[in-house]
Amino acid sequence: MRSDELEVTVSTPASRSGSMRAADTDRIEVAQLLTDAAASGKLGLTEYESRLNRAYAAQTYDELDRLAADLPGAVTRGRSGPCRPAPSxxxxxxxxxxxxxxxxxxxxxxxxxxxxxxxxxxxxxxxxxxxxxxxxxxxxxxxxxxxxxxxxxxxxxxxxxxxxxxxxxxxxxxxxxxxxxxxxxxxxxxxxxxxxxxxxxxx
Structure with missing residues (x-):
């Protein structure tokens, strides 16, 4: 390589694995999606509460994705962002x-x-x-x-x-x-x- 040439290495972010640990933000987001589905009649009360309990207990993205995969609006979410609470x-x-x-x-x-x-x-x-x-x-x-x-x-x-x-x-x-x-x-x-x-x- 000539002295006037610069070697550039381009790296791409590692893809997020479904086995990665989910954050509180992710659990809250899925809980809100489940509430949307229950409010619109797409989930019955028993199924809603069952999924809600599993969402709060979920440890990985895969677990959360399985709970919401059949619901409208279920998309790949921005992972592990900070919680943004509503104003006091x-x-x-x-x-x-x-x-x-x-x-x-x-x-x-x-x-x-x-x-x-x-x-x-x-x-x-x-x-x-x-x-x-x-x-x-x-x-x-x-x-x-x-x-x-x-x-x-x-x-x-x-x-x-x-x-x-x-x-x-x-x-x-x-x-x-x-x-x-x-x-x-x-x-x-x-x-x-x-x-x-x-x-x-x-x-």
Whole structure:
């Protein structure tokens, strides 16, 4: 090779193997795809929850791909990108009430406040945008109810002063499913956390 010649080596990125370890982002993405399918009637409730549990427990891309391969919108995804949680938000009930139900994006941090009012946060049909969620709940002369689906893991710790703040929730979640950490304070009020099954979609 002459001294004025430059040897250039072009390398191509190694193809991503289906046996590679999946990231939280991938599991969340497939969970949202499954929820889309359930909401549109393409998956029944039992099949949806079965696949959802397997998606959260999946370790590799192959496992995730098999769960979504027969669904519309299933494509080769961008792998292992960073989780992009929904923005933190606050729900306030002041002599009134709030409700967050149905399909909505659960942020990484959610603060709920009931002052002489009440509120309901229903996570059963929501899309989780992060593997861990922190909910700060405060009730003063008011009451709040937080509903969690069967697969979600719950870490619950709060203080009740002349009121009640649940210190446990029935049942265990599923391996790999999102963790919801609930903290807060209830003064002459209540914060109630219930694990509740989803209802089949109406025909």
């Amino acid at each position: 938000s606050v729900l306030l009930a002041l002599l009134s009430g709030f409700e967050r139900r149905g399909r909505w994006n659960v942020p990484r941090r959610l603060t709920t406040i009931a002052l002489w009012g009440g509120g309901v946060v229903d996570l059963r049909y929501a899309d989780f945008t992060a593997p861990e969620v922190e909910i700060r709940s405060y009730s003063i002369m008011g009451g709040q109810t937080i509903l969690v689906p069967p697969e979600v893991n719950v870490d619950l710790r709060g203080i009740g002063v002349m009121g009640s703040f649940d210190d446990s929730v029935d049942g265990d979640g599923s391996p790999g499913a999102p963790v919801v950490r609930i903290r807060g304070l209830s003064v002459c009020g209540s914060v109630t956390v219930k694990r509740k099954k989803r209802k089949p979609a109406k025909a």
